[in-house]
Amino acid sequence: MPLKFRQATREDLPAIVRMLADDFLGATRERNENPLPESYVKAFGEIETDKNNELIVAEANGEIVGTLQITFTPSISFQGGKRATVESVRVDDKYRGQGIGKQLMQWAINRAREENCFAVQLTTNSERADAHRFYEELGFKGSHPGMKLYLK
Amino acid sequence: MPLKFRQATREDLPAIVRMLADDFLGATRERNENPLPESYVKAFGEIETDKNNELIVAEANGEIVGTLQITFTPSISFQGGKRATVESVRVDDKYRGQGIGKQLMQWAINRAREENCFAVQLTTNSERADAHRFYEELGFKGSHPGMKLYLK
Numbered sequence: 484m485p486l487k488f489r490q491a492t493r494e495d496l497p498a499i500v501r502m503l504a505d506d507f508l509g510a511t512r513e514r515n516e517n518p519l520p521e522s523y524v525k526a527f528g529e530i531e532t533d534k535n536n537e538l539i540v541a542e543a544n545g546e547i548v549g550t551l552q553i554t555f556t557p558s559i560s561f562q563g564g565k566r567a568t569v570e571s572v573r574v575d576d577k578y579r580g581q582g583i584g585k586q587l588m589q590w591a592i593n594r595a596r597e598e599n600c601f602a603v604q605l606t607t608n609s610e611r612a613d614a615h616r617f618y619e620e621l622g623f624k625g626s627h628p629g630m631k632l633y634l635k
Numbered sequence: 636m637p638l639k640f641r642q643a644t645r646e647d648l649p650a651i652v653r654m655l656a657d658d659f660l661g662a663t664r665e666r667n668e669n670p671l672p673e674s675y676v677k678a679f680g681e682i683e684t685d686k687n688n689e690l691i692v693a694e695a696n697g698e699i700v701g702t703l704q705i706t707f708t709p710s711i712s713f714q715g716g717k718r719a720t721v722e723s724v725r726v727d728d729k730y731r732g733q734g735i736g737k738q739l740m741q742w743a744i745n746r747a748r749e750e751n752c753f754a755v756q757l758t759t760n761s762e763r764a765d766a767h768r769f770y771e772e773l774g775f776k777g778s779h780p781g782m783k784l785y786l787k
Contacts, residue, residue, distance in 0.1 A: 496711070503712050512713055526715030533687060536709060554708050557688065559648070560655050560723045561664055563678030564787075568720070571712045592784065601787045606758065606779035618782045627758035629781030630770050632744065635716075635753045 484543050484581055488590045491538040491550070496527055498547040499540065502573040508608060509573075537594070541587055549574040549583045553591050555598050567595035569605045588621050606631075636695050636733055640742045643690040643702070648679055650699040651692065654725040660760060661725075689746075693739050701726040701735045705743050707750050719747035721757045740773050758783075 491499060500523055504515035514520050530536045535556065541549035551572040557565050569591050574583045595603045606629035607614040615625065643651060652675055656667035666672050682688045687708065693701035703724040709717050721743050726735045747755045758781035759766040767777065 499711055509712070514714055520714060522715035523711060524715075526709045526711055526717070529709035529717075530711070533709065535685060535687065538711065552710055554706075556706050556720075556722070557678045557681035557685065558704055558722060559651055559675060559678055559682070559690065560661070562666055562672060563674035563676075565678070565681075568708075570708070570710060592786075596786055601785065603784045603786065604758065604781065606756065606781045608779055609777075615780060615782075621784065623782035623784045625761075625780050625782050627760055627781035627783055628767060628777050629756065629758045629779035630767075630775035630777050631779055632755045632773065632775045633753065634744075634748055634755065 484548075484578075484583065486548070486583065486586050487542040488539055488587075489542065491527075491540045493524070493527060493531075495540050495547055496523060499538070499550045499573075502547075502550055502575055503571065505576055506573065508610065539587075539590070541583060541590075543578070543583075547575070548578045549587050551587050551591060553594060555595075555600065561601050564601040565598060567591070567598065567600040567603045569603060572605075584617065585621065588618075592621070636700075636730075636735065638700070638735065638738050639694040640691055640739075641694065643679075643692045645676070645679060645683075647692050647699055648675060651690070651702045651725075654699075654702055654727055655723065657728055658725065660762065691739075691742070693735060693742075695730070695735075699727070700730045701739050703739055703743060705746060707747075707752065713753050716753040717751060719743070719750065719752040719755045721755060724757075736769065737773065740770075744773070 503509045504513035530538050537553050540547050552570045554568045652667050655661045656665035682690045689705050692699050704722045706720045
């Protein structure tokens with residue numbers, strides 16, 4: 484399926500929140516309501532004005548079929564190397580199994596190369612059984628156990 | 636030991652690179668030279684001008700004894716929640732075993748609360764055998780396997 488990748492606009496936000504909520508983990512933590520809770524709109528504004536954050540959508544036939552966020556982080560380590568972090572990767576349930584997630588990630592890896600990043604990194608919730616294999620097939624290695632401390 | 640935490644200045648950069656290089660992993664990837672390679676200075680400038688990135692040093696008796704970087708990332712997921720990511724945590728070899736790393740991390744956790752983050756996240760190289768327990772003692776849970784794809 485030919486996909487078009489672009490930065491999300493404010494108008495894409497309902498489709499993005501719908502995909503985030505349509506997920507066994509997201510269902511417990513998102514509020515897919517109409518109108519959207521203001522916190523989503525505020526966060527979109529912060530991402531939109533931050534040159535180191537890009538919220539991306541994949542479009543097919545004019546419809547939003549996937550999303551991810553990519554963050555570029557300058558750092559002193561690795562001789563002042565920049566790293567790319569990918570978060571919130573989702574494919575619309577109706578379009579699963581067609582390689583859209585793989586195309587999304589390949590787009591993100593190319594975007595990281597363009598920005599001269601030394602690595603792309605991500606964490607996946609250990610409850611996402613299939614995700615680990617999906618990322619391994621793209622070349623990722625599980626070399627860095629991820630840890631989280633929830634504050635809320 | 637009473638510590639003072641503050642944002643790093645350009646003058647702290649040699650001490651920071653020295654700590655990053657004085658490490659079994661860092662030794663293979665940093666260049667602790669005088670003058671410092673330009674890539675470190677460039678990265679410092681990018682961090683300094685990015686409101687979502689803070690390079691922190693811990694000072695004791697006017698000496699730099701530790702460092703970390705904290706990144707704040709706005710996101711759509713978690714109802715537009717902001718997350719904090721901690722990277723490049725180091726304590727000067729001479730000052731190990733005095734609880735400085737713990738104080739550094741507690742400072743970072745408080746900083747994340749100030750910024751209203753819903754979580755603090757980090758990854759540790761699986762070769763850092765003691766790091767996992769250190770972070771668990773601070774309340775972190777290894778709930779999210781981290782994966783990396785090196786591009787260089």
